Amino acid sequence: MITLTHFLVVSACLFSIGLYAVMARRNAIIVLVGIELIINAAMLNLVAFGRYDAERYGGQAFALFAIVLAAAGVAVALAIILNVYKHYKTINPEDINQLKD
Amino acid sequence: MTPLTPTYTLLAALATVLLPLIGFLLSALAGKKAKSGAIGISTIALTVVTAAYTFAQVWDSEPIHVQWQWFTIGEQTFHVGVLLDNISVFMLLLVAVVALPVHIYSVAYMKGDLGIHRYWTYLGLFCAAMLGLVIADNLLLMYICWELVGFASYLLIGFWFTKDAAAQANKRAFIINRIGDIGFLIGFAILYSGFGTLDISTLVGPVVQNDLPPGWLTAAGLAFFLGAMAKSAQFPLHVWLPAAMEGPTSVSSLIHAATMVAAGVYLLARIFPVFDDTVLLVIASTGTVTALVAAYFALTQFDIKKILAFSTVSQLGFMMVGIGIGMYPIALFHLATHAFFKCLLFLCAGAVIHEMKHLADKHRLGIDPQDIRNMGGLGRHMPITFVTMGIASLALVGFPLTSGYLSKDALLVHAFEWAAWQQGAAHIIPYVLSFVSILTSFYIFRLLTKVFLGSAAVEPLANGQTKLHDPSTWMAGPMLFLAVCSLFPLFSFHPLNDGHVWLLQGIGVSKPWTSLPLLHLAIPIGSAFATLVVAAMTWRWYVKGTYALKTEGPLYRLSFHQGYLDGLYDRVVVGAVLWVSRALRWLDAHVVDGLVHGFAALGRSLAAVVAWIDRRIVDGLVRFVGKLAWGLGNVIRRTQTGRLQGYFGSLFLLILAILLYHIIVQA
Amino acid sequence: MQALVFYAFAAIAIGSAVILVSMQNLARALFLFFIVLFSVAGLYVFALADFVAIAQILIYVGGVLVLMLFAFMLSNKTLLDQLQTGTAHFFALPVWQALLISCGFLTILVYASVHLGSHQPTWITTAETAGSTIAPADSTIQHIGIQLMTRYLLPFEVISVLLMMALIGAAHLTRKEDRT
Numbered sequence A: 001m002i003t004l005t006h007f008l009v010v011s012a013c014l015f016s017i018g019l020y021a022v023m024a025r026r027n028a029i030i031v032l033v034g035i036e037l038i039i040n041a042a043m044l045n046l047v048a049f050g051r052y053d054a055e056r057y058g059g060q061a062f063a064l065f066a067i068v069l070a071a072a073g074v075a076v077a078l079a080i081i082l083n084v085y086k087h088y089k090t091i092n093p094e095d096i097n098q099l100k101d
Numbered sequence B: 001m002t003p004l005t006p007t008y009t010l011l012a013a014l015a016t017v018l019l020p021l022i023g024f025l026l027s028a029l030a031g032k033k034a035k036s037g038a039i040g041i042s043t044i045a046l047t048v049v050t051a052a053y054t055f056a057q058v059w060d061s062e063p064i065h066v067q068w069q070w071f072t073i074g075e076q077t078f079h080v081g082v083l084l085d086n087i088s089v090f091m092l093l094l095v096a097v098v099a100l101p102v103h104i105y106s107v108a109y110m111k112g113d114l115g116i117h118r119y120w121t122y123l124g125l126f127c128a129a130m131l132g133l134v135i136a137d138n139l140l141l142m143y144i145c146w147e148l149v150g151f152a153s154y155l156l157i158g159f160w161f162t163k164d165a166a167a168q169a170n171k172r173a174f175i176i177n178r179i180g181d182i183g184f185l186i187g188f189a190i191l192y193s194g195f196g197t198l199d200i201s202t203l204v205g206p207v208v209q210n211d212l213p214p215g216w217l218t219a220a221g222l223a224f225f226l227g228a229m230a231k232s233a234q235f236p237l238h239v240w241l242p243a244a245m246e247g248p249t250s251v252s253s254l255i256h257a258a259t260m261v262a263a264g265v266y267l268l269a270r271i272f273p274v275f276d277d278t279v280l281l282v283i284a285s286t287g288t289v290t291a292l293v294a295a296y297f298a299l300t301q302f303d304i305k306k307i308l309a310f311s312t313v314s315q316l317g318f319m320m321v322g323i324g325i326g327m328y329p330i331a332l333f334h335l336a337t338h339a340f341f342k343c344l345l346f347l348c349a350g351a352v353i354h355e356m357k358h359l360a361d362k363h364r365l366g367i368d369p370q371d372i373r374n375m376g377g378l379g380r381h382m383p384i385t386f387v388t389m390g391i392a393s394l395a396l397v398g399f400p401l402t403s404g405y406l407s408k409d410a411l412l413v414h415a416f417e418w419a420a421w422q423q424g425a426a427h428i429i430p431y432v433l434s435f436v437s438i439l440t441s442f443y444i445f446r447l448l449t450k451v452f453l454g455s456a457a458v459e460p461l462a463n464g465q466t467k468l469h470d471p472s473t474w475m476a477g478p479m480l481f482l483a484v485c486s487l488f489p490l491f492s493f494h495p496l497n498d499g500h501v502w503l504l505q506g507i508g509v510s511k512p513w514t515s516l517p518l519l520h521l522a523i524p525i526g527s528a529f530a531t532l533v534v535a536a537m538t539w540r541w542y543v544k545g546t547y548a549l550k551t552e553g554p555l556y557r558l559s560f561h562q563g564y565l566d567g568l569y570d571r572v573v574v575g576a577v578l579w580v581s582r583a584l585r586w587l588d589a590h591v592v593d594g595l596v597h598g599f600a601a602l603g604r605s606l607a608a609v610v611a612w613i614d615r616r617i618v619d620g621l622v623r624f625v626g627k628l629a630w631g632l633g634n635v636i637r638r639t640q641t642g643r644l645q646g647y648f649g650s651l652f653l654l655i656l657a658i659l660l661y662h663i664i665v666q667a
Numbered sequence C: 001m002q003a004l005v006f007y008a009f010a011a012i013a014i015g016s017a018v019i020l021v022s023m024q025n026l027a028r029a030l031f032l033f034f035i036v037l038f039s040v041a042g043l044y045v046f047a048l049a050d051f052v053a054i055a056q057i058l059i060y061v062g063g064v065l066v067l068m069l070f071a072f073m074l075s076n077k078t079l080l081d082q083l084q085t086g087t088a089h090f091f092a093l094p095v096w097q098a099l100l101i102s103c104g105f106l107t108i109l110v111y112a113s114v115h116l117g118s119h120q121p122t123w124i125t126t127a128e129t130a131g132s133t134i135a136p137a138d139s140t141i142q143h144i145g146i147q148l149m150t151r152y153l154l155p156f157e158v159i160s161v162l163l164m165m166a167l168i169g170a171a172h173l174t175r176k177e178d179r180t
Helices: A004-024 A028-050 A058-088 B008-033 B038-058 B086-109 B116-135 B139-157 B164-195 B214-231 B240-246 B249-258 B260-270 B277-298 B304-324 B328-362 B383-397 B403-422 B424-452 B473-485 B502-506 B517-543 B554-560 B562-637 B644-666 C002-022 C026-046 C050-073 C077-084 C096-118 C122-130 C140-150 C153-173
Strands: B064-073 B076-084
Touching: A004 A028, A004 B644, A004 C002, A004 C026, A004 C096, A028 A058, A028 C002, A028 C026, A028 C050, A058 C050, A058 C140, A058 C153, B008 B038, B008 B064, B008 B076, B008 B086, B008 B116, B038 B086, B038 B116, B076 B086, B076 B116, B076 B139, B086 B116, B086 B249, B086 B260, B086 B328, B086 B473, B086 B502, B116 B139, B116 B249, B116 B260, B139 B164, B139 B214, B139 B240, B139 B249, B139 B260, B164 B214, B164 B240, B214 B260, B214 B277, B240 B249, B240 B304, B249 B260, B249 B304, B249 B328, B260 B304, B260 B328, B277 B304, B277 B424, B277 B562, B304 B328, B304 B403, B304 B424, B328 B383, B328 B403, B328 B473, B328 B502, B383 B403, B383 B424, B383 B473, B403 B424, B403 B517, B424 B517, B554 B562, B644 C096, C002 C026, C026 C050, C050 C140, C140 C153
Parallel strands: none
Antiparallel strands: B064 B076
């Protein structure tokens, strides 16, 4: 029997893995992938809870919106990565360290 | 004390002192422009006038004594005042009358000297001080003038101060005078503590209250005599007078023959009643010794001025004997006659030196113009000088018809009478004095013959190439005036007897002994005879050239080197002072400075400790705080990496922490 | 039977994700992401959100992933080299702080999920008792369509505008600069 908890655990795992990718990977595109994983984990969560909301279908609607947002985010992020590469000649986030005083 | 209404006499006396002082101030202010000496001569001429007036008013009249209050210390009041009695007005006139010819003579003698403006200034100061000394009415004022006179003498001896010998001589004179001044000071200090007053007329007056314990009066008397010894060049403090010949000859004639050196005799005459028998005996003995020793030294000297200097010392010894035997008026009489003839002797010597210097400069001879060995036969070239010097020499030896005869023979006669009255060893004194008279004749005739008679010693004179001349009227005039004063008429109408001397009649003192009329005849005849014998002897020795005694013996050397006294003083006195000064310097450098350095070192080490504390502890504290801040900053700085993922990490860590907190705390 | 499939999908998703984040080769990583997305879509089906699953495959896989692959492949050679070269191997050593934080989050989330199982929120229990949960026979498309047009109209419009803005922005960012 697949209960709510199963979904939540899976989503938690995906979230953690996405978090790890964001924090630890040296490649900007993998960071982007990590962000996508996180968004996917959130979507899974939304859909899992949305099963108990038949009146408004809120979970599933917002999952759709999340997909759109993810797409927009990917587009812009890729554009930024390309520009950053043009400027710094690298996409290693370690080397792009001007975000400080 | 007469009331304070100023009389003309008092004003004249004050003017006598103040005129030379004004002359001194004006010359000092005029500075280099006071070349002609007009200020000096005019003030001295006026001084002679006022002194004569004062003398005429006071001589044989009521004495005038005027006092003003000067300052008060506690309950003691000190005065300044003027005492005009026979003795003081006589000395006043004497000093003024001797000073005037010397001033006139100086015009020609010091002509062309670069420092002549200083000369007139110092002479004015000296005359003012000497005249002040003479009419001072209390010992404090007299002491002040005494010091001033010594100071003026110092300035004038060292007139040509660029010459080392002159600088040494004036130092010697001043230091020896200071030794005497200590004596004067102690003397009047004792008198003040004992009598409560310094007023001369009170001290020598008939009734005087005496608080002194027994020996102190003698001590005071001896102290005063010490002062007179230094000022009047008694043995052994006479050594400054021959050295003082470094000054100009006119200065020597005024100061070191006639007036300043007489100040000691004057002081003793002034406070004569203070002295008791012991002191008088000491005075007489010292005077005798001085007279003998100085005449002995004068025998072998070659410098014309040194012969005359020793002669002065010897005659001062005579004067001291006069005081010692109780006959101070005779001492004053001899002082007066000596003033005239000794001043004249020096002025003539100055004329001779002047001419010899011209000769040496003209022919570029390297000779000493004061050495009598370089002179000879000058009588042909300078007759006036020869005659005046001859008169003065005769006065010195006491030849009849001169004033010197009157005073010296009076002294000798009274000395013999005193010895006869005293009995015993006192006889030494008059016999020694007689011997000294013979020595006096010898040295002065030696001088005359070597300088004026015989043949010339230097080339240009000997072969008739050059002629010397008598001095100009500026110099000859004063010399002639003084020559006239050296003859008997100035002092007495009777040329051969001292009974009619007006001075002795004015200043009289009673003799405790009876007069011996035989002596009054024997002494003059004896001394005149001796003089003639000695004159003939010197003629034979020096003019003919047949010298009888050997010149290399120890007696000769002792005389020539002036008793080796200079070397003795140098080694003993000067050496001792230098040794003490060196010891004190060591003390100062090592002990005193050592103490100071010790404190400094202490301060330095304290400072080092404090510096260490400051550097390590205080600064360490400050630096520690700084390092702490830096360290903290350094650590916190690392959070600003600029790396995105680092920021993410921190962010999620924080969120994790908050969630954990909620879970753990809430649960 | 259902549980097995579910576990299989879950395992594939998680496994691919794990491999994905430890891989150095970017192209392989993107393809693994591809697999993750497919697995997650399968999981959506189990949550009775079939439309979302299909929408995921269509948009996410077909759009986003392809976009990423195209961007990656059409980049210039130097960029590819940069992306290809890595300093570590397959199963490289991870940064331990990130690992720690991730595990921490995992723990908390799992704990929260398990906790939820025993303490269900009230609205879920009321929904269960009221029976207003989504049944497998429901037509989700119809319901989502109705809700999008009525209840969620504003977010719908806003999100379309947002998408347009993002695309315009991306296009502007990547324009070719004139070299003068």
